[in-house]
Amino acid sequence: MDALTQSTTTRTKKKPTDQPSACSCVNLRRASRAITKVYDDALHAAGLKVTQYSVLVNLSRAGAVSVSELARRLRLDRTTLVRNLKALERAGMVEGAPSSDPRERGVSLSEAGRAAVAQARPRWIEAQRLIEARLGADGVRQLGELALALEGIAGRDVAGADSVESE
Amino acid sequence: MDALTQSTTTRTKKKPTDQPSACSCVNLRRASRAITKVYDDALHAAGLKVTQYSVLVNLSRAGAVSVSELARRLRLDRTTLVRNLKALERAGMVEGAPSSDPRERGVSLSEAGRAAVAQARPRWIEAQRLIEARLGADGVRQLGELALALEGIAGRDVAGADSVESE
DNA sequence: CTCCTATGCGTGCATGTACACGCATATACC
DNA sequence: GGTATATGCGTGTACATGCACGCATAGGAG
Numbered sequence: 411m412d413a414l415t416q417s418t419t420t421r422t423k424k425k426p427t428d429q430p431s432a433c434s435c436v437n438l439r440r441a442s443r444a445i446t447k448v449y450d451d452a453l454h455a456a457g458l459k460v461t462q463y464s465v466l467v468n469l470s471r472a473g474a475v476s477v478s479e480l481a482r483r484l485r486l487d488r489t490t491l492v493r494n495l496k497a498l499e500r501a502g503m504v505e506g507a508p509s510s511d512p513r514e515r516g517v518s519l520s521e522a523g524r525a526a527v528a529q530a531r532p533r534w535i536e537a538q539r540l541i542e543a544r545l546g547a548d549g550v551r552q553l554g555e556l557a558l559a560l561e562g563i564a565g566r567d568v569a570g571a572d573s574v575e576s577e
Numbered sequence: 578m579d580a581l582t583q584s585t586t587t588r589t590k591k592k593p594t595d596q597p598s599a600c601s602c603v604n605l606r607r608a609s610r611a612i613t614k615v616y617d618d619a620l621h622a623a624g625l626k627v628t629q630y631s632v633l634v635n636l637s638r639a640g641a642v643s644v645s646e647l648a649r650r651l652r653l654d655r656t657t658l659v660r661n662l663k664a665l666e667r668a669g670m671v672e673g674a675p676s677s678d679p680r681e682r683g684v685s686l687s688e689a690g691r692a693a694v695a696q697a698r699p700r701w702i703e704a705q706r707l708i709e710a711r712l713g714a715d716g717v718r719q720l721g722e723l724a725l726a727l728e729g730i731a732g733r734d735v736a737g738a739d740s741v742e743s744e
Numbered sequence: 745c746t747c748c749t750a751t752g753c754g755t756g757c758a759t760g761t762a763c764a765c766g767c768a769t770a771t772a773c774c
Numbered sequence: 775g776g777t778a779t780a781t782g783c784g785t786g787t788a789c790a791t792g793c794a795c796g797c798a799t800a801g802g803a804g
Contacts, residue, residue: 429725430721430722430724430725431721432705433616433627433631433701433705434612434705434708434709434712434717434720434721435612435613435615435616435627435704435708436627436631437720437721437724437725438605438608438609438612438613438720438724439609439612439613439627439628439760440652440724440727440728441605441609441723441724441727441728442605442606442608442609443761443762444727444728444730444731445601445602445605445606445727445730446602446605446606446761447731447762448602448730449600449602459789459790460600460602460603460606461606461789461790462789464600464603476752476753477752477753477754478751478752478753485607486791487791487792487793488752488753488754488792489753489754489755489791489792489793490790490791490792492753492754492755493754493755493789493790493791494789494790494791497788497789511751511752511799511800512752512798512799512800513751513752513753513798513799513800514751514752514753515752515753515754534600537602538599538600538601540730541601541602541727541730542601544726544727544730545601545723545726545727549723549726550601552719552723553601553604553605553723554597554598554601554604555597556608556712556716556719556720556723557597557604557605557607557608558597558604559711559712559716560607560608560611560612560708560711560712561607561608561611563611563612563615563707563708563711564611564614606790610791610792613791614792626759626760628759628760629759643782643783644782644783644784645781645782645783653760653761654761654762654763655782655783655784656761656762656763656783656784656785657760657761657762659783659784659785660759660760660761660784660785661759661760661761664758664759678769678770678781678782679768679769679770679782680768680769680770680781680782680783681781681782681783682782682783682784745804746803746804747802747803747804748801748802748803748804749800749801749802749803750799750800750801750802751798751799751800751801752797752798752799752800753796753797753798753799754795754796754797755794755795755796755797756793756794756795756796757792757793757794757795758791758792758793759790759791759792760789760790760791761788761789761790761791762787762788762789763786763787763788764785764786764787765784765785765786765787766783766784766785766786767782767783767784767785768781768782768783769780769781769782769783770779770780770781770782771778771779771780771781772777772778772779772780773776773777773778773779774775774776774777774778
């Protein structure tokens with residue numbers, strides 16, 4: 411009732427911040443901002459953002475991989491990852507790794523990166539706990555399921571957009 | 578099991594993209610990106626992003642308001658809104674509005690803005706429908722509740738961060 | 745060997761997001 | 775009037791995100 415609803419302007423009182431928006435997208439974006447802040451705050455002492463922690467942890471699990479491969483694992487746009495990696499390389503947490511295919515750029519965790527992950531992990535766990543305390547185990551599970559359902563939604567045409575004439 | 582888990586590297590097979598990440602934050606961020614794309618695609622024909630549509634709709638409900646007031650309604654950082662408004666002003670969809678207090682900058686929907694909203698609304702509804710078809714009415718409701726719970730979480734200290742010495 | 749296609753990579757551009765600052769004005773207190 | 779506090783605003787800085795491009799090389803078709 412708060413963000414994208416236009417319908418019944420007949421609302422008389424309207425409590426300020428009680429209801430979620432009628433728009434699932436706005437709801438999700440808001441929730442994403444809020445939860446990101448929780449994790450970022452928790453990881454702040456370790457000098458990482460949650461996005462960076464996510465990259466590092468995946469890298470620690472993957473070993474030496476190409477940028478594209480890492481992007482696939484993170485389910486993140488490759489070009490976004492390219493830029494996210496830059497900060498981590500600048501900070502000395504990620505370093506280049508040899509690669510068979512000259513087209514590929516291999517990357518891997520540096521010692522400093524490994525250390526950063528080790529330092530950050532307990533903070534991350536704390537954040538996880540805080541979220542679970544807030545949502546309950548059920549809520550966390552539901553959230554995972556909803557997220558999964560939404561991730562699989564890519565590529566749909568909704569309105570009669572123009573595209574799709576090639577093949 | 579996919580993004581931020583480090584524990585049992587003992588995993589033998591691991592289906593590629595079946596499980597949500599162990600990290601609620603990563604899940605939520607991914608879901609947010611995915612759903613944003615759905616709405617942005619739907620609104621593309623109307624020349625708007627969902628973030629812009631959200632601003633315009635709220636503005637259409639609010640009439641002439643100050644930037645800060647609009648930010649409060651959107652539950653969005655004021656400085657973020659300042660910049661988001663710039664694009665809409667450049668596009669002629671938002672215009673200045675008189676204000677009693679000289680400190681305030683009043684903004685309101687222009688005619689073009691109203692037209693854009695009118696053109697975009699059906700697309701937005703389509704996107705809503707698509708999401709509901711994907712999540713079910715229950716899923717949409719759950720999502721709203723979870724989002725609401727997360728929004729209320731601001732300001733917590735998780736790890737023994739340094740701050741909080743002032744008062 | 746040569747040409748075509750697939751794959752990997754990085755950048756330009758646009759936008760979203762938020763924090764730290766600094767500037768201006770409104771208000772209250774004296 | 776003069777000072778202190780509160781409120782509103784915009785910018786600098788930094789990062790996240792994704793699309794459109796263009797460049798380079800690998801691999802196969804001839």
